[in-house]
Amino acid sequence: MKTILQEPFFNCSTLKVAEELLGKVIVRRIGSREISFPITEVEAYDGHADKASHASKGKTLRNAPMFGEAGFWYVYLVYGMHWMLNIVTGSRGYPAAVLIRGAGDMNGPGRAAKALNVTKRFNNRPANRATGLWIEDRGVVVKKSDIKRLPRVGVDYAGPVWAKRKYRFVVV
DNA sequence: TAAGTGATCTCT
């Protein structure tokens, strides 16, 4: 049983989407080939009040996709070399997204994006088959007891309150 | 542990 996740799945509480994304499968079509990896680690960025979120400083050209429709990709470059792959959540106008930090054997968001051959070409595009990058539910259920909640990575600048929030979900 | 790397944002 395969279902491609659509807007209703993502137009929901960001934390809930983040948690439920674990065990789902990210699929990339390159020409006639398809590669896929189960999602193992994610981070939630929820709303303008979240100091760790790009959206906390208001809407800019870069983070505009976060304010858009759920189920769209938000892709950007950090440290001059790594693409970060996020899926937008929540309703239009509410800035939120989930960062894909790990998929398959890959650890670290930069490597996951590299393995999937993701670049800004996917920024602000919908997650569906036509785009060539989407997420499937293949019926795998990750048990609650197999999910670990941890603080997010690299967001100390957000201050102790937000930096300590356990918005990161990992499959153990 | 620290350097590499470049888009983006915030001042002038």
Next chain:
DNA sequence: GAGATCACTTAA
């Protein structure tokens, strides 16, 4: 236009 800042990786 210049300068600071980064949701990271790799090699040492």
